[in-house]
Amino acid sequence: MSTKPEARRADHPVDPIFLERWSPRAFTGEEIPRGELDTIFEAARWAPSAYNAQPWRFLYARRNTEAFATFLDLLIEYNQRWAKNAAVLIVAVSAKTFVRPGRGEVVSVRTHSFDTGAAWANLALQATRLGWHAHGMSGFDAERARSVLNVPDDHHVDAAIAIGRHGDKSILPESYHAGEAPSGRRPIGETFFEGGFPGSA
Template structure:
């Protein structure tokens, strides 16, 4: 049995420049310790989200969350893609993110999705500080989730998130997922997405 904590420490990002340790060691786990997230820690995650930046301070983010063993947890799990269902029930808590599509005066909020991303970034860093891993998932049937949770018109379910304390063991994952869990982490070089002065048309991929 190989403890995932050992894997995490050995698989921190090999950065080109030194960055905060919280960012360097952050990754998206697929197995977690077998314990619920403490209420104090959960409150801290939402407090971090609460104080993230948003356009005109509209704070368009919304969340639905549930602990393992509850009907709501199973309902979120049932909305996940088949791939994510292979591992997501390892998480002690599942969450759906959503955003408010329009401003209070009825105008389209073009920046709502951007603000949700900022909010989740703040939550992720706070979670890392607490030893909690967040695995953000695009693989969710958002239309099904809207119906199951009776999400009102004007709000859009966006992603699902698996949360839990870093830990657990690789034996809970399929062989394919174990390989992904320990694979060397890679990212694009900054020069492929950060252009000084003008768009670099030679790097359009």
């Protein structure tokens, strides 16, 4: 089925991949081949990061493995109802410090979540390129994820992600149908401010 929601229209020319990536909830329940998942992970790996510290860590569970139920159980009920049909569930975590190579010095990385966000964006775009969709989630219990998934104290639990194959919205409960639609964006003028915030000196 088409992966491109119709209302996605760019105001300026961009690569089509940016409009083709979106966050459906109607996933088919299909498993993802290991090689395609590795390609999606590979794209995340090449994201830029401060000091090249690569603070991102992606904890994941594939469908039809024991861990899948554990990851699904971390999500709020609203997300469980659609993400149960995902091929992979992920919890994205970022290391808040790193040891500088050759110096042994422990550096605090202020941009750990920013960098992990870049890796997630790479992952989502690569998933789209392969005909899958990645859907970010803040609706999960981050503290329970920390304990259940053994996340160390010096790591921040950033977000959850579901990857799946997009199917027809009839897969979803009726109450989700209206939300299964393309979203737009604020205009550039409300997002980019040359010289500083409007009204600043």
